[in-house]
Amino acid sequence: MxxxxxxxxxxxxxxxxxxxxxxxxxxxxxxxxxxxxxxxxxxxxxxxxxxxxxxxxxxxxxxxxxxxxxxxxxxxxxxxxxxxxxxxxxxxxxxxxxxxxxxxxxxxxxxxxxxxxxxxxxxxxxxxxxxxxxxxxxxxxxxxxxxxxxxxxxxxxxxxxxxxxxxxxxxxxxxxxxxxxxxxxxxxxxxxxxxxDPSRSADSITIHLPGGGTRTLHPGASSRILKGVVEQFAIARLQTPNVIFISQSGEKVNLLDGQGLSDMGLQVDQALLLPDCIIADLAEDRDDIWFIEVVATDGPITEKRKQDLLEWATSQNHPAERCQFLTAFESRTASAAKKSLPQLARGSHAWFANEPDSLLSWDELALG
Missing domain, CATH: 1.10.10 (Arc Repressor Mutant, subunit A)
Known part of the structure; x- marks a missing residue:
């Protein structure tokens, strides 16, 4: 029937x-x-x-x-x-x-x-x-x-x-x-x-890491955006980029990420922190850590999210002035970007996968 x-x-x-x-x-x-x-x-x-x-x-x-x-x-x-x-x-x-x-x-x-x-x-x-x-x-x-x-x-x-x-x-x-x-x-x-394991799918996304090596991510828009962040944004913006951490739905801290975090003396609270990606600039004159959220639907770096990440970083003895914050989108016209841009924290940045050579910065001005 x-x-x-x-x-x-x-x-x-x-x-x-x-x-x-x-x-x-x-x-x-x-x-x-x-x-x-x-x-x-x-x-x-x-x-x-x-x-x-x-x-x-x-x-x-x-x-x-x-x-x-x-x-x-x-x-x-x-x-x-x-x-x-x-x-x-x-x-x-x-x-x-x-x-x-x-x-x-x-x-x-x-x-x-x-x-x-x-x-x-x-x-x-x-x-x-x-x-x-x-x-x-x-x-x-x-x-x-x-x-x-x-x-x-x-x-x-x-x-x-x-x-x-x-x-x-x-x-x-x-x-x-x-x-x-x-x-x-x-x-x-x-x-x-x-x-x-979604990473074994024919539609999985392979990311080529700065300095060599690859990571295979679950299929989907978020992984495609993150691929651009690692392969394009990080290479263009950071002097010596090193991917420290990548978070995927349903996955605990990857063993390789765990080792990188341990090398830096960093501990991730999986229940509270878990940004989509952490990239360090290992150049001696920079020492920045970039906290990155990829937004295919929701989850930008808001003021609260920024504050939570700053509190974590400073508790791990990393200076607040060396913390950078990036929200990555597919495009400026994507519905997720239109919804999230008004929520972005001051002092953070936005990057768009379809305009990889540009960076939007939300900076404060000293008035008066």
């Missing part, structure tokens, strides 16, 4: 309820094995149910967190293939939740309360989806930028097979044991990490 747009794809059989999925997760990914509760809690069960409801398996029909949070008991009770495909089409459409509600109305029932509030998508993503991914149960489309709202999560096919209703008793135990043996070992977890 097809959805209302004429699209069709295979759909797996479902277990009776979310609770049944949680019970099965407690057999496959219990806290005693994974070290966290997020792999077998209600949110994890909701995620797995929703993925199977729409057929999100092995990189086909990927979901996003809202596909889970907009689900409801009433929707979940409609299990015919046509309705399951129609829910997926609605949930990933531009109309989003409105399209889901319209689908329910057109199908003759009230959606009722959604499983999670709209502001719950971050916990679903940052806790349960993240934990399932780290334990090999979820695959991530690596060609979708981490900042994109596009759907990118599917179930690993071997893991999805463990949810088959006909798999019971000793046969289920044997299948779980076999899957755990290949996915929950150190090498299995490493395989899962590599499969979900």
């Amino acid at each position: 097809t959805d209302t747009n004429g699209n069709s794809w295979p759909l797996p059989a479902l277990l009776p309820s979310r609770e049944a999925y949680q019970q099965r997760l407690e057999l496959i990914l219990p806290q005693t094995v994974t070290g966290v509760t997020y792999t077998a809690n209600p949110a994890a069960a909701a995620t797995v149910f929703t993925a199977l409801y729409v057929g999100a398996v092995d990189n086909a029909q990927p979901i996003r967190p809202t596909t889970v949070t907009w689900m409801s008991d009433a929707v979940a009770d409609h299990r015919d293939d046509e309705h399951r495909r129609a829910y997926y089409t609605a949930a990933i459409s531009k109309a989003g939740e409105k399209a889901v509600k319209d689908l329910c109305t057109a199908s003759g029932y009230d959606r009722g309360d959604s499983w999670y509030a709209n502001n719950s998508r971050e916990p679903v993503r940052d806790e349960s989806i993240k934990a399932l991914k780290e334990n090999g149960a979820i695959l991530v489309l690596t060609d979708v930028p981490t900042t994109s709202a596009r759907p990118r999560y599917t179930l690993e096919p071997g893991f999805a097979a463990l949810m088959a209703p006909e798999l019971t008793g000793e046969e289920l135990v044997a299948a779980i044991t076999q899957w755990q043996a290949t996915h929950l070992t150190p090498t299995g977890r490493r395989r899962a990490a590599l499969l979900s």
Whole structure:
């Protein structure tokens, strides 16, 4: 059968309820094995149910967190293939939740309360989806930028097979044991990490560092802008540029960055600091540190952001007068630039990737 747009794809059989999925997760990914509760809690069960409801398996029909949070008991009770495909089409459409509600109305029932509030998508993503991914149960489309709202999560096919209703008793135990043996070992977890690493995508961005070496960044506009900052701005503006730190979504401090920060006696508070990039000018007559934020959507160096970075730098014994601040944009006409320019801190700079030979400075004048 097809959805209302004429699209069709295979759909797996479902277990009776979310609770049944949680019970099965407690057999496959219990806290005693994974070290966290997020792999077998209600949110994890909701995620797995929703993925199977729409057929999100092995990189086909990927979901996003809202596909889970907009689900409801009433929707979940409609299990015919046509309705399951129609829910997926609605949930990933531009109309989003409105399209889901319209689908329910057109199908003759009230959606009722959604499983999670709209502001719950971050916990679903940052806790349960993240934990399932780290334990090999979820695959991530690596060609979708981490900042994109596009759907990118599917179930690993071997893991999805463990949810088959006909798999019971000793046969289920044997299948779980076999899957755990290949996915929950150190090498299995490493395989899962590599499969979900955006930097391994064909669309990843390679940056050539000043002085030699490269860094591979996640696909997306932010990485393209940062490539220009490192390869063009830093070479033109700094005398002896040295990239000390690059931050990427979902990544802890890179080992190479960690070493560079350690060499300079700098400690980064990942929860509070994490600028997009830190570049030092190692020329003896300069000794500047540039704090750089890349703005593809939001996050410029405002007065507060500048003050926070200054407090950190001075606490690390780096003089305030040797701190420079840069916000990088795609262009002056980009919507992110139009929104952010009025917020820029005094004494900071702006650079635009499409005008790499120019620098906008917001300086104070001594009046009177």
